Amino acid sequence: MLKNLISQCVLPGYRQLVIQKQRQFFTGLNRMASKKYNVLFVLGGPGAGKGTQCEKIVKEFGYVHLSAGDLLREERSNPSSQYGEIIEGHIKNGTIVPVEITCALLLKAMAASEKNKFLIDGFPRNKDNLEGWNRETHDKATVKGVLFFDCPEQECVQRCLKRGQTSGRSDDNEESLKKRISTYTNSTKPIIEHYRSQNLVMELNGAKSADEVFEDVRKVLATLE
Numbered sequence: 001m002l003k004n005l006i007s008q009c010v011l012p013g014y015r016q017l018v019i020q021k022q023r024q025f026f027t028g029l030n031r032m033a034s035k036k037y038n039v040l041f042v043l044g045g046p047g048a049g050k051g052t053q054c055e056k057i058v059k060e061f062g063y064v065h066l067s068a069g070d071l072l073r074e075e076r077s078n079p080s081s082q083y084g085e086i087i088e089g090h091i092k093n094g095t096i097v098p099v100e101i102t103c104a105l106l107l108k109a110m111a112a113s114e115k116n117k118f119l120i121d122g123f124p125r126n127k128d129n130l131e132g133w134n135r136e137t138h139d140k141a142t143v144k145g146v147l148f149f150d151c152p153e154q155e156c157v158q159r160c161l162k163r164g165q166t167s168g169r170s171d172d173n174e175e176s177l178k179k180r181i182s183t184y185t186n187s188t189k190p191i192i193e194h195y196r197s198q199n200l201v202m203e204l205n206g207a208k209s210a211d212e213v214f215e216d217v218r219k220v221l222a223t224l225e
């Protein structure tokens, strides 16, 4: 009789409780797992001031700055990398490195950081970058916006040539710059337009002085905080 009472009344209630607790546990786990990286992309022509502004943003807004170009240059300099020659070829030619390489470097750098807010500078630069990013990060990252520094071509070229006097960059010269500008116009501008159609673009006049540009950046970023 007591056995029957336990199996008919107590056990089902206990089972229900266990199932309910299991559900709560797995929901908690899922929520933890769904914590995504928050990303702001930073785009603009060569020399538009992306890196300069990112440095200032890091100091004031606590983002981690990841420059796709810097990560590629670092990978190129690693003697044990199998991608060194491919990367150098693209950098000199002003063309874009396949996304599998660039996205893997970005994800590795994000995973190595304890922070959650990233400025990804110089990416995505073409359709291959954009599609690869979406494929690899749809469950890992949320793109909160795109900072777009608009700057006239002649100003960009002058800045890069001046930087080339001391930067040691193999692409801060007239020949590479022509190709970089053409890649920017033909491949990167459509990506900016893609994000503009999603209302994600924050456009800034990059032709002003660096401090004036940052004043504008501050206002725009304050709306995201």
Ligand SMILES: Nc1ncnc2c1ncn2[C@@H]1O[C@H](COP(=O)(O)OP(=O)(O)OP(=O)(O)O)[C@@H](O)[C@H]1O
Pocket (backbone or CB within 6 Å): 044, 045, 046, 047, 048, 049, 050, 051, 052, 053, 069, 122, 159, 160, 162, 163, 206, 207, 208, 209, 210, 211, 213
């Ligand atoms: N607003 C500005 N006015 C004048 N010079 C600037 C301004 N912003 C940056 N510069 C200078 O222009 C050069 C290019 O700037 P920066 O490296 O920030 O551009 P970038 O967009 O990151 O370039 P790239 O894509 O080629 O790496 C640097 O020498 C920098 O000091």
Ligand SMILES: Nc1ccn([C@H]2C[C@H](O)[C@@H](COP(=O)(O)O)O2)c(=O)n1
Pocket (backbone or CB within 6 Å): 046, 068, 069, 070, 072, 090, 091, 094, 095, 096, 097, 098, 102, 121, 122, 123, 124, 125, 129, 171, 180
């Ligand atoms: N998404 C990217 C970013 C950069 N590169 C390569 C080709 C660029 O000309 C070069 C320099 O980049 P920068 O420092 O100017 O941002 O790096 C690329 O292939 N893909």
